[in-house]
Amino acid sequence: MPRRSAQFNESAAKSGDRMAKSITIYGIKNCDTMKKARAWLDRRGVAYDFHDYKTKGIARDKLEGWAKKAGWEMLINRSGLTFKKLPEKDKQGLTEKKAIALMLKQPSMIKRPMLELSGGKLLVGFKPEEYAKVF
Numbered sequence: 001m002p003r004r005s006a007q008f009n010e011s012a013a014k015s016g017d018r019m020a021k022s023i024t025i026y027g028i029k030n031c032d033t034m035k036k037a038r039a040w041l042d043r044r045g046v047a048y049d050f051h052d053y054k055t056k057g058i059a060r061d062k063l064e065g066w067a068k069k070a071g072w073e074m075l076i077n078r079s080g081l082t083f084k085k086l087p088e089k090d091k092q093g094l095t096e097k098k099a100i101a102l103m104l105k106q107p108s109m110i111k112r113p114m115l116e117l118s119g120g121k122l123l124v125g126f127k128p129e130e131y132a133k134v135f
Contacts, residue, residue: 023048026058027112037113037126046135048115053107063100066114069122072096075103075111082108 025041025048027034041048051058066075076099077083083091090102103109115123115131123130 022118024051024116025049026051026053026110026114026116028052028054028108031112033126034113037115037131040126040128040131041135044135053110058104058107058110060100060104063103063110066122066124067096067100069120070124072099074124075099075114077109077111080108082106 023041023046025034025037027037027050029050029052038048038050063075076094086102090098111125113123113126117123117134121134123134
């Protein structure tokens with residue numbers, strides 16, 4: 001099922017479609033977890049916009065906002081190769097400021113997917129059972 005456009009979201013929302021929400025999924029196109037999350041949403045007809053960190057980057061204020069909502073520790077993909085390849089000095093003594101600077105420099109360090117819903121709700125990572133509660 002093809003991804004629906006933002007224009008569809010607006011018109012469907014006006015007509016009362018409960019699945020039509022302003023949703024953006026953030027991540028990296030070729031990430032396996034991203035593929036699973038997008039397939040899950042597609043199978044259920046959930047309209048969304050996709051923001052690829054690799055091609056579009058990520059704004060500091062976006063990361064800072066997510067850190068306030070979810071905690072900066074939740075945003076870091078510690079199991080990914082990008083984090084594992086960091087020099088020990090960068091991994092040690094992580095603070096919110098340092099972590100955000102690292103994620104801005106290397107967006108692959110951001111946990112994927114980040115699903116931002118209308119109303120400010122944020123889902124970090126892909127857990128089908130959590131998605132099912134929302135959709």
